[in-house]
Amino acid sequence: MILKILVQLSRIIVGALFIFSGFVKLVDPIGSQYKFQEYFSEGVLNMEFLVPYALPFAILLIIAEILLGVMILVGYKPKVTVWSLFFITLIFLFLTWYSAYYNKVTDCGCFGDAIKLTPWETFYKNIILIALILLLVIKVAVIKPIFAGKIPKVITFLSLFVFLFIVQHVLTHLPIVDFRAYAIGKNLQEGMQYPADGSIPPVHDFVLENEQEDLAPILLDKEKVMLVIVYNLEKANKEGFAKIKNITDKAIAKGYTVYGVSASFTDDLLAAKKEHNLAFDFLFCDETTLKTMIRANPGIMVLNKGTVTQKKNWVDAEDVEL
Structure with a gap:
């Protein structure tokens, strides 16, 4: 028994x-x-x-x-x-x-x-x-x-x-439940704080670099920021850039600061910007970090003073609320 x-x-x-x-x-x-x-x-x-x-x-x-x-x-x-x-x-x-x-x-x-x-x-x-x-x-x-x-x-x-x-x-689309430190509602600045035990913070290796500096601190203080995540340009879905262009043009018209973020080579990104007539520049970030941020290539992340307010796969780009 x-x-x-x-x-x-x-x-x-x-x-x-x-x-x-x-x-x-x-x-x-x-x-x-x-x-x-x-x-x-x-x-x-x-x-x-x-x-x-x-x-x-x-x-x-x-x-x-x-x-x-x-x-x-x-x-x-x-x-x-x-x-x-x-x-x-x-x-x-x-x-x-x-x-x-x-x-x-x-x-x-x-x-x-x-x-x-x-x-x-x-x-x-x-x-x-x-x-x-x-x-x-x-x-x-x-x-x-x-x-x-x-x-x-x-x-x-x-x-x-x-x-x-x-x-x-x-x-x-995107994961139904997001357990990562970049989930909607998470504040990236808070995520960068070291825990009391001294372990690695949930948000680390988060840099948004141009040729001169890391723009992450500046962008995380802004209210209306849209990041287009393309972790690897060669693996990106090229069909997505038409929708990306449409939503980013609308965002820029409404006062958003828009940047692409990628780990690909600068020359390739410049060529893609010209090919798809994109109205924003690209910043550099580690590929692993970008894969953690969003499960899409390309994908869209909207920030308000460092808090993630929206995340969309390129398929749902038109659903981004501006």
């Missing part, structure tokens, strides 16, 4: 953890893409041939993670589910040990940007998780569907449809 209770508790804990972990990444799959690119890089796993496939790999893993969490809770195909949970956790147990032991990846991204864990904290979390899953593997016969008939199957496939819809939505 006690063993059955432990199995059901493990089932709930594992299912809830996988759903939570999957959800915080589901709302921002591009963040997971960047993390897998880091894992596949030469300095970590040295599997750079997989870098171009980081996004589909991230989406597949996220969907599998959250769907398996649903399946274990509703009791749909328990044998397949528990063994899948076991092998996925075993893979990440190795990855987190590798990251922690060799100090390769300082944040595994297992909870997206919602919760930050050190590599060793993540490894020990996975040790506990795989112990719970092993109990489910051994006592898989105890795991029964919580609903009769085809209801568990319907819940599973309905969940899959919802998860795929969310992925499509956030890739077309």
